[in-house]
Amino acid sequence: xxxxxxHIEGLRTTFPAAGGEAAAVDGVSLxxxxxxxxxxxxxxxxxxxVLSLSLMRLLPPAARIxxxxxxFDGTDLRSLPEARMRALRGKRIAMIFQEPMTSLNxxxxxxxxxMEAIAAHEPAPRAELEARAIAALGRVRIPDAAxxxxxxxxxxxxxxxxxxxxxxxLACAPDLLIADEPTTALDVTVQAEILDLLRMLQAETxxxxxxxxxxxxxxxxMADEVAVMYAGRVVEQAxxxxxxxxxxxxxxxxxLGSLPRLxxxxxxxxxxxxxxPQADALPPGCRFHPRCxxxxxxxxxxxxxxxxxxxxxxxxxxxxxxxxxxxxxxxxP
Amino acid sequence: MTAPLLEVEGLARDFAVRRGxxxxxxxxxxxxxxxxxxxxARGETLAxxxxxxxxxxxxxRMVLRLLEPxxxxxxFEGNDITxxxxxxxxxxxxxMQMIFQDPFASLDPRQRVDxxxxxxxxxxxxGDSAARHARVTELLSLVGLSPEHATxxxxxxxxxxxxxxxxxxxxxxxxxxxxxxxxxxxxxxxxxxxxxxLLQDLQARMxxxxxxxxxxxxVVRHIADRVAVMYLGRIVELAPAAMLFAAPAHPYxxxxxxxxxxPEPRRPPPRPPAPEPPSPLDPPTGCAFHPRCPFVIPRCTQxxxxxxxxxxxxxxxxxxxxxxxxxxxAVTAQEAPAAARRLALxxxxxxxxxxxxxxx
Numbered sequence: 001x002x003x004x005x006x007h008i009e010g011l012r013t014t015f016p017a018a019g020g021e022a023a024a025v026d027g028v029s030l031x032x033x034x035x036x037x038x039x040x041x042x043x044x045x046x047x048x049x050v051l052s053l054s055l056m057r058l059l060p061p062a063a064r065i066x067x068x069x070x071x072f073d074g075t076d077l078r079s080l081p082e083a084r085m086r087a088l089r090g091k092r093i094a095m096i097f098q099e100p101m102t103s104l105n106x107x108x109x110x111x112x113x114x115m116e117a118i119a120a121h122e123p124a125p126r127a128e129l130e131a132r133a134i135a136a137l138g139r140v141r142i143p144d145a146a147x148x149x150x151x152x153x154x155x156x157x158x159x160x161x162x163x164x165x166x167x168x169x170l171a172c173a174p175d176l177l178i179a180d181e182p183t184t185a186l187d188v189t190v191q192a193e194i195l196d197l198l199r200m201l202q203a204e205t206x207x208x209x210x211x212x213x214x215x216x217x218x219x220x221x222m223a224d225e226v227a228v229m230y231a232g233r234v235v236e237q238a239x240x241x242x243x244x245x246x247x248x249x250x251x252x253x254x255x256l257g258s259l260p261r262l263x264x265x266x267x268x269x270x271x272x273x274x275x276x277p278q279a280d281a282l283p284p285g286c287r288f289h290p291r292c293x294x295x296x297x298x299x300x301x302x303x304x305x306x307x308x309x310x311x312x313x314x315x316x317x318x319x320x321x322x323x324x325x326x327x328x329x330x331x332x333p
Numbered sequence: 334m335t336a337p338l339l340e341v342e343g344l345a346r347d348f349a350v351r352r353g354x355x356x357x358x359x360x361x362x363x364x365x366x367x368x369x370x371x372x373x374a375r376g377e378t379l380a381x382x383x384x385x386x387x388x389x390x391x392x393x394r395m396v397l398r399l400l401e402p403x404x405x406x407x408x409f410e411g412n413d414i415t416x417x418x419x420x421x422x423x424x425x426x427x428x429m430q431m432i433f434q435d436p437f438a439s440l441d442p443r444q445r446v447d448x449x450x451x452x453x454x455x456x457x458x459x460g461d462s463a464a465r466h467a468r469v470t471e472l473l474s475l476v477g478l479s480p481e482h483a484t485x486x487x488x489x490x491x492x493x494x495x496x497x498x499x500x501x502x503x504x505x506x507x508x509x510x511x512x513x514x515x516x517x518x519x520x521x522x523x524x525x526x527x528x529x530x531l532l533q534d535l536q537a538r539m540x541x542x543x544x545x546x547x548x549x550x551x552v553v554r555h556i557a558d559r560v561a562v563m564y565l566g567r568i569v570e571l572a573p574a575a576m577l578f579a580a581p582a583h584p585y586x587x588x589x590x591x592x593x594x595x596p597e598p599r600r601p602p603p604r605p606p607a608p609e610p611p612s613p614l615d616p617p618t619g620c621a622f623h624p625r626c627p628f629v630i631p632r633c634t635q636x637x638x639x640x641x642x643x644x645x646x647x648x649x650x651x652x653x654x655x656x657x658x659x660x661x662x663a664v665t666a667q668e669a670p671a672a673a674r675r676l677a678l679x680x681x682x683x684x685x686x687x688x689x690x691x692x693x
Contacts, residue, residue: 246669259522260551262593269530326678
């Protein structure tokens with residue numbers, strides 16, 4: 001077992017809503033070891049991005065963390081004064097986003113922006129900052145780094161811009177990188193290169209990675225552990241092999257069923273009907289029951305908590321494993 | 334054998350490259366699409382795939398006559414439509430429609446759903462008010478929306494529902510061909526699957542043809558009958574979907590397939606770092622893919638290979654297509670037994686639910 005880097009317990013983040021507050025993240029607990037990769041999977045409205053912003057304490061002003069603890073390397077981030085949080089953000093926890101063009105300032109050169117990121121935490125003479133920035137560009141395998149240093153972002157391809165963002169994020173050697181849909185806007189070949197790069201950098205630096213994505217393929221390739229989120233909750237959590245080899249929650253099954261396969265073996269995609277409920281209009285009982293093909297009367301009665309169903313495998317479903325609780329027998333493959 | 338619905342021959346498009354702020358002067362020309370040919374049969378889906386900048390969207394816009402070709406001909410329902418103008422071009426618009434990637438940007442936020450769907454009927458002078466109203470209701474139900482959705486505005490809908498509105502509008506004039514430009518790439522996984530199923534249902538019901546532009550190869554495998562792979566303005570491989578994915582002939586197709594992350598937990602084999610894609614402003618000599626190709630021989634740097642028929646009948650533009658080793662990128666099915674059993678159970682339940690059988 002690797003040393004624990006991050007331990008989130010019972011996190012609840014709310015937004016103002018008609019008649020009170022709605023929880024976009026509602027009682028989420030997660031652990032992440034040093035150097036490990038946690039994939040967080042979910043669709044729009046699942047709370048996966050609010051979760052990562054809660055962690056970074058970068059929530060919009062109206063949002064509040066109402067309950068829970070976030071321990072990062074032994075420090076409780078929830079109670080940390082803002083000045084110390086600022087010192088930690090970008091240095092020990094860094095973040096990259098989906099759209100590198102909107103995260104880079106078009107008016108400054110790539111080199112200026114990387115130097116600024118370093119100087120914010122580790123002020124140094126210009127010559128040293130420059131050398132470190134060029135080294136950072138080299139580390140993300142940007143060819144001809146010394147020349148690229150002087151380029152403006154618009155001169156770079158989408159893949160190179162994402163490399164620059166990664167160089168900037170990793171310039172201060174963080175212990176944790178949070179990547180929110182880092183390859184969603186990229187071509188598939190460029191996506192593969194960025195994923196390869198992240199894996200390589202992780203091996204080199206030993207940083208931990210939280211990968212937030214809707215793409216189950218990306219998770220399968222990258223993650224050690226996976227948490228599937230639905231309507232603000234983690235509904236299934238497992239080591240990556242168990243999640244794909246032994247998926248338990250009907251929502252996970254629905255997501256897997258919704259994926260067109262490269263081998264083309266499905267005629268019609270057995271998708272999930274309906275849409276994810278809003279945080280201020282949650283159904284009673286299991287939040288997935290209105291869309292669930294296995295729902296039973298008990299699923300509508302009471303909240304369903306995560307429970308262990310295998311080694312390090314947890315699921316929030318009364319009927320899991322589903323084959324044990326339904327009458328028909330599925331055709332053996 | 335009837336004539337294909339759409340026949341494209343030698344289609345090309347150049348763009349001028351200008352420099353300078355005040356009096357921009359032309360400093361060069363880019364060939365965005367370079368003499369490509371393909372057909373789409375009635376009821377067929379032809380996918381165009383490739384990376385950004387490969388010319389797939391430019392091709393679609395020329396087919397729709399939204400952009401003038403620099404060379405080549407487009408035949409639709411047996412007629413040359415390359416130079417159609419005025420009323421004849423408007424008439425053609427009834428027969429081909431488009432569905433866009435971004436359902437948020439392609440619907441007028443100030444228009445109610447019923448007037449969005451009715452608009453093409455008014456523009457083409459079809460029916461009286463009562464007939465159009467009935468048609469709008471019919472179209473909405475066809476795409477899985479209910480009559481009470483008609484009086485709402487686009488912002489009151491989710492992304493998937495907006496895409497359904499866009500599809501209803503495209504179907505209003507009963508087109509024969511729909512050009513789908515990345516129709517599901519902005520949608521969540523489960524919503525994407527719903528829209529894919531809808532497009533397939535509509536095709537079966539109305540014998541629609543789709544020219545389907547997408548970068549998601551799994552979606553393409555699922556929905557397309559045939560696939561054309563484009564690279565830097567040219568078609569480098571054209572084959573039935575099953576064949577293209579099982580035995581990709583062109584090195585670029587292999588490269589694309591090897592790049593797709595698969596929903597199976599495995600560490601992908603280390604991929605050699607690929608050089609940046611070349612600039613269309615300064616395309617490589619010979620085969621445009623040669624700087625990135627692991628199988629390159631001297632001839633590839635000199636002469637551009639033509640698109641020729643290969644052993645299995647697929648078309649590929651590669652000098653070495655018949656001597657390449659079997660592709661490691663070829664796709665085979667593999668699923669853990671527990672996963673397969675549960676997914677089958679799930680699929681069965683969903684099918685029953687659709688058929689109205691309750692098994693709870």
